[in-house]
Amino acid sequence: MASPPPPPSSSIAKGGDGIITTLHPDIIRALILTRLDGPDLASTACVSSYLRSLSTEENLWRDICCSTWPSLDHPRLKQVISTFPYGHRSFFSESFPFPNPQPPKPNVRGSLALATELISAVDIYYHGNPIYSKVVEMETSSSWFLSTPFRLNLLGVDNPAPRSPIKYGSSNDDTWLKHLEENLSSSWIIVDPTREKAVNMSSKRAVSV
Numbered sequence: 001m002a003s004p005p006p007p008p009s010s011s012i013a014k015g016g017d018g019i020i021t022t023l024h025p026d027i028i029r030a031l032i033l034t035r036l037d038g039p040d041l042a043s044t045a046c047v048s049s050y051l052r053s054l055s056t057e058e059n060l061w062r063d064i065c066c067s068t069w070p071s072l073d074h075p076r077l078k079q080v081i082s083t084f085p086y087g088h089r090s091f092f093s094e095s096f097p098f099p100n101p102q103p104p105k106p107n108v109r110g111s112l113a114l115a116t117e118l119i120s121a122v123d124i125y126y127h128g129n130p131i132y133s134k135v136v137e138m139e140t141s142s143s144w145f146l147s148t149p150f151r152l153n154l155l156g157v158d159n160p161a162p163r164s165p166i167k168y169g170s171s172n173d174d175t176w177l178k179h180l181e182e183n184l185s186s187s188w189i190i191v192d193p194t195r196e197k198a199v200n201m202s203s204k205r206a207v208s209v
Contacts, residue, residue: 020050028051028054038061038064038065041055041061041064056086058087061091069095071134077119085196094197094198095189115192116139119136119137120191121188122134122136122186187202188200188201188202
């Protein structure tokens, strides 16, 4: 006759923390949580109440957001993100990786007015490494915004060149352009500072070069 299954362990009964609670919180933060990317950190926060308390700290999410999108180091964006319900954690959940396909919930504030201002945070990557960042603040009531295609001119007379020059061995223009199309990627996040919302508008790969 088979023996009955063992009773649940105390670690499971207490929510699954188990031996992890014997580690000092500073060790978990410094040696484990700081090595995780955003999706993994979010998953870790779902394991137990103890790990959730450590995995939702603002500094962890701020570091992840700023390493993913260097443009967030801009002073205005720092101020705006600080007003989000859960700071950088809220920003990450809305901006990574693409818009939520679920229907929007009714506006609890009762206002359907269009945003008066939008902030664009743009980052360009080569081989996955950021090479250029730009932040643009736009007034949605301006004639330029109302009459111009929804685009950003990243480079111009008053704009600096990418901080990391791209080096490639081919002198053939067609080969060079094909290489850029295959290896350049982008992130374009639109932030509504009034509603404390963000959405990722990225096409990921370069549409054309």
